[in-house]
Amino acid sequence: MTAVVEQPVQPSVRAEPGGSWAAVFALAVFETRRLLTRVPVLVAFLVYVAWTVWRAERDSDGFPALQDVDRATQAAPMLVGLAILLSVNHAALRSRRHGTEPHFAVLVLPPWRRTVAHALSALAAALLVAGCVAAQFGREALRPGVIGQGSVGELLVGPLTVLLFGLFGLLLAGLVRSVLAAPLLVVFFLFLFLFLSGMSDDGTRWLLPVVAEATSNTFPSDLMGRPAGWHALYLAGLALSLGLAAVLVTGGRKPVVMAGVAGAVVMSLVGGVAQAQAGDPDPELVRARERATVHPEQVQSCVRRDGSTYCAFPEWGPRVDDWAGVVDRVRSLAGGGAHEQDVVVRQRIEARYGLSGDGALTPLERPHEVTVGTQWGGNRIPEFSAAVAGVLVAGDEKASTSMCDGRMVTVMWLALGWEPDPVAALRRVRLDDSVTGSSLVLQPTSGMYMTDAQTEVLRELLKRPRGEAAARVREHWAGLTAPKVTAARAAELLGLKAPKGDDKCLD
Numbered sequence: 001m002t003a004v005v006e007q008p009v010q011p012s013v014r015a016e017p018g019g020s021w022a023a024v025f026a027l028a029v030f031e032t033r034r035l036l037t038r039v040p041v042l043v044a045f046l047v048y049v050a051w052t053v054w055r056a057e058r059d060s061d062g063f064p065a066l067q068d069v070d071r072a073t074q075a076a077p078m079l080v081g082l083a084i085l086l087s088v089n090h091a092a093l094r095s096r097r098h099g100t101e102p103h104f105a106v107l108v109l110p111p112w113r114r115t116v117a118h119a120l121s122a123l124a125a126a127l128l129v130a131g132c133v134a135a136q137f138g139r140e141a142l143r144p145g146v147i148g149q150g151s152v153g154e155l156l157v158g159p160l161t162v163l164l165f166g167l168f169g170l171l172l173a174g175l176v177r178s179v180l181a182a183p184l185l186v187v188f189f190l191f192l193f194l195f196l197s198g199m200s201d202d203g204t205r206w207l208l209p210v211v212a213e214a215t216s217n218t219f220p221s222d223l224m225g226r227p228a229g230w231h232a233l234y235l236a237g238l239a240l241s242l243g244l245a246a247v248l249v250t251g252g253r254k255p256v257v258m259a260g261v262a263g264a265v266v267m268s269l270v271g272g273v274a275q276a277q278a279g280d281p282d283p284e285l286v287r288a289r290e291r292a293t294v295h296p297e298q299v300q301s302c303v304r305r306d307g308s309t310y311c312a313f314p315e316w317g318p319r320v321d322d323w324a325g326v327v328d329r330v331r332s333l334a335g336g337g338a339h340e341q342d343v344v345v346r347q348r349i350e351a352r353y354g355l356s357g358d359g360a361l362t363p364l365e366r367p368h369e370v371t372v373g374t375q376w377g378g379n380r381i382p383e384f385s386a387a388v389a390g391v392l393v394a395g396d397e398k399a400s401t402s403m404c405d406g407r408m409v410t411v412m413w414l415a416l417g418w419e420p421d422p423v424a425a426l427r428r429v430r431l432d433d434s435v436t437g438s439s440l441v442l443q444p445t446s447g448m449y450m451t452d453a454q455t456e457v458l459r460e461l462l463k464r465p466r467g468e469a470a471a472r473v474r475e476h477w478a479g480l481t482a483p484k485v486t487a488a489r490a491a492e493l494l495g496l497k498a499p500k501g502d503d504k505c506l507d
Contacts, residue, residue: 024113028120035121044083048076062377063145067221070154073133074210077158081165084125088166092118092173112252119243122166130159148315149221153228160235161209167243174249206275213355218374220313225285230274237268289351307342329418330388335477338392344369363397363445371444382429387443389414401446404505406490408454410480422462452501453487460496
């Protein structure tokens with residue numbers, strides 16, 4: 001009889017070092033593809049891109065400051081982040097919904113490695129948003145007339161927000177085995193954001209992923225005072241903490257994971273504590289903001305163009321030629337001594353109350369000195385033109401803002417007569433966007449008031465050929481710029497019919 005010796009069966013698949021991680025990356029590629037093709041994510045990205053393009057087209061007539069552009073990349077990615085939160089959570093609960101969890105026990109990937117694959121898919125979505133942010137910022141940075149400098153910390157907020165939301169959805173899947181938890185959490189986040197964003201405590205609001213400023217002011221980059229770098233560190237540490245916590249919850253209790261959680265928590269705490277100090281600005285920053293507001297001449301550089309002087313903050317030096325072009329066009333329409341009158345254009349800001357401050361600039365009383373702001377393009381051009389015209393006629397800004405007589409016809413003719421479409425410019429420079437009736441004319445400081453009669457005379461003057469109207473204004477310059485001249489008298493001097501509207505000034 002022959003003895004049969006049984007040999008142990010060798011496994012058909014040989015385990016190789018790193019093979020399990022190769023499976024993790026393969027699963028991550030699969031989950032990334034599924035994540036980015038889910039309907040909520042596709043819709044969110046479509047809205048995100050459409051909104052970004054629309055905003056870029058709407059602001060195309062302006063000249064951007066990069067310290068504003070970087071913050072403009074932060075809000076829209078939150079929509080993508082919420083969609084990623086829902087989708088990552090839904091994907092992580094897929095096996096539980098379909099009842100296939102027991103089958104995963106025979107695979108080479110334990111649950112915590114599958115969690116790592118889902119985390120990598122959220123990271124891929126964040127990198128895609130980072131590409132969109134880079135494209136948005138790069139487009140603005142390459143536009144002619146751009147000034148200032150952006151912050152890497154501000155640009156990282158959008159992608160880090162998407163990563164943070166995605167990893168939070170992943171952790172939620174490990175803690176709460178219900179597909180209803182994530183949608184309810186999204187609603188909670190929306191209410192929390194609306195509540196905290198309205199709080200005035202600067203330290204508290206920096207706990208939010210995106211910290212918006214309730215203002216359209218543009219500050220020099222060295223006066224921003226936003227702890228962007230610390231906030232990015234806080235978001236990165238928080239996102240890493242959530243991701244590693246999700247790995248721990250699903251069984252990945254290796255020493256390296258535990259150490260990673262501890263390091264991520266420390267990173268988040270360091271960033272959070274440092275950014276909380278934003279509620280108490282550095283004394284040196286406070287002094288710098290006050291100096292830029294009260295004594296801008298101490299931090300500005302001045303140049304001369306055709307006899308006039310232009311003083312600007314360092315980053316706005318390239319804007320001088322644009323200001324000089326407007327001044328030259330306004331003076332070219334003036335008569336008398338105003339035709340050759342030199343002016344001083346001074347850039348001014350109100351920075352003492354921070355980016356969220358709402359302080360207005362007071363009109364200057366220095367003769368022939370004109371205020372220009374830190375924004376340019378669009379409506380800012382006719383507003384500055386009106387300020388220049390008011391100073392040429394009245395002598396200084398304070399006198400021009402208190403002027404309410406027929407001289408406003410001459411002022412607005414100088415301000416708008418050189419425009420390709422002066423009536424459209426008139427609409428843009430008035431507070432109510434109208435070309436009839438009385439209204440307030442906007443300028444960098446306090447506005448100037450136009451009566452119904454003055455508006456009527458100006459509108460008729462703008463219909464005349466430019467050369468004919470300019471000659472008439474120069475011929476009767478003394479009468480048109482005399483204090484207390486009425487709109488009816490101005491119309492008579494200009495050869496226009498008497499206005500029918502009210503010529504009564506506001507008190």
